[in-house]
Amino acid sequence: MSERKSDISGWLVRPAAWHLWAVLGAVLGAAVARTARLTSDGGMDNAIVVRAARVWLAGGSPYDDPHFLYLPSAVVAAAPWATVPRGVLSVLVPVLVAGCLVGGWVCALRLHGVAPRSRFAALGLIGLAAGFAPFAHLVLLGNWTATAALALPLAVLLVGRGRWVAAGLVLGAAVALKPLLAPMGLLFVFARRWRALAWLAGVPAAASAGAALLLPDPAGFLTRTLPFLLRGDDGFVRLYEASPLAVLPRAGVPATLAALLAFGMAAVGVGCAYRRWRAGDEGPLRPAETAALLMLSAFLVSRPSYDHYLLVVVPLLLAGALKAGSVVRGPWFWLALVPQLPGVTWPYLEAGERRAFRDAVTLCVLAVTLAAHCRRTAARGNDVGHSAGPGRGLVAVMSGTRGYAGGRQQGASQGNPF
Incomplete structure (x- = not known):
């Protein structure tokens, strides 16, 4: 991005004064301090993982808790946290979560060329x-989820630079901690990056297999957690899920019809993501929008699916606001985020158990908006490819297969994973 532009984009890319950084520090500090004051073990969800690690260290099975929905590798990763005093965890965990979110934002900015x-x-x-x-x-x-909010922009940044194997390693490590980013394997399938896909799948598989051997019930994730997820969690968890699979039945829609609608929307989303990738245009918007749409499509049908999953994709898209043709420049992106304004009380949705309806609106509108945008972008790219003649059309098809590599061909360096 050029600082010499006279419009608003030129002003935005110039260095920020210390006043803005002070405001940012105050906002982040307030979020961390609030968590430290109100929670123990660093928050309710982190407490579930740490408690599972404590149970394992005491000789029990972490999967005795039906709300522990992680792979066996996460138990081993959480074991060091089980030895940290609760008072320290209540400060350290929110600091690390905020740090992951900041790191993800920085990676998204670097992808789009913003300082x-x-x-x-x-x-x-x-x-x-x-x-x-x-x-x-x-x-x-x-x-x-904070680990995924950091890993996805970092992986897309690596993809944008042609470092596919490194991206697969990053995503594989994130999946080993929490299998949220598993749908990103489809991006490697679209690009036919089989070696990188093998790393993405192999890292969590090897880590989980090794960790499972240390557990009293090595198959606990398969025999207890997966059935729990497939039958739709429990009554308490379902109140906070944002996917149409959970929200529509609460609104009176038959479960079968809700499933058909949700899976239909997800299938369309994956199809539009594939078309977006095949458009073959160079630039950071292509991998960012493809990855974001794949994740949103997964959130439409995943169980569970919570509001904070949106932090995996929204910063990645928002960082491209200064790029011409970005979905952020359309009104529907911002309208989708309106239900997530803090401090706004929505009639009949005041109770915490009903915020899932607001989250579902954001998720569905954002997914439909991005799918339509990707479809339009792909159509424009195809029109350009056809009008450029057979020679340039072939180049466009080849670039669609090889993927964006930082604006230049890097075929000679593909053997280097880093």
Whole structure:
């Protein structure tokens, strides 16, 4: 991004003054301090994982708790936290969660060529922290979704630079901690990056297999957690799920019809993501929008699916606001986020158990908006490819297969994973 532009984009990419950084520090500090004051073990969701590790260290099975929905590798990863005093965890965990969210934002900015010291960087993060309710909610819960919020922008950044194997390693490590980013394997299938896909799948598989051997019930995830997820969790968890699978039946829609609608929307989303990738245009919007749409499509049918899952995709898209053709420049992106404004009381949705309806609106509108945008972008790309003649059309098809690699061909360096 050029600082010489005279329009608003030129002003936004110039370095931010210390005043903005002070405001950002105050907002993030307030979120961390609130969590430290109100929670123990770093938040309710982090407490579930740490408690499972404590049970394992005491000789029990972590899967005795039906709300522990992680792979065996997460038990081993959480074991060091089980030895940390609760008072320390209540401060350390929200600091790390906020750090993951900041790190994910920085990676998203670098993908789109925006300096992390710019006004846009500071203002965007202030907007996320103070104006997007899932941000504070994730810090308060201490959910390990924060690792995915860091891993996805980092992986897409690596993809944008042609480092597919490194991206697969990052995603594989994130899946080993929490299998939220497993749908990203489809991006590697679209790009035919089989070696990188093998790393993405192999890292969590090897880590979980090794960790399972240390558990009293090595198959606990398969025999207890998966059936729990497939039958739709329990009555308590279902109250907070944002996917149409959970929300529509609460509104009186038959469960079968809700499933057909949700899976239909997800299938369309994956199809539009594939078309977006095959469009073959160079630039950071292509991998960012494809990855975001794949994740949103998964959230439409995943059980569970919570509001803070949105933090995996929204910063990645928001960081591209200064790019021409970004979905952020359309009104529907912002309308989708309106239900997530903190401090706004919505009639009949005041109770915490009903916020899932607001979250479902954001999820569905955002998914439909991005799918339509990707479809339009792909159509324009195909029109350009056809009008450019057979020679350039072939180049467009080849670039669609090889993937965006930082604006230049890097075929000679593909053998180097780093």
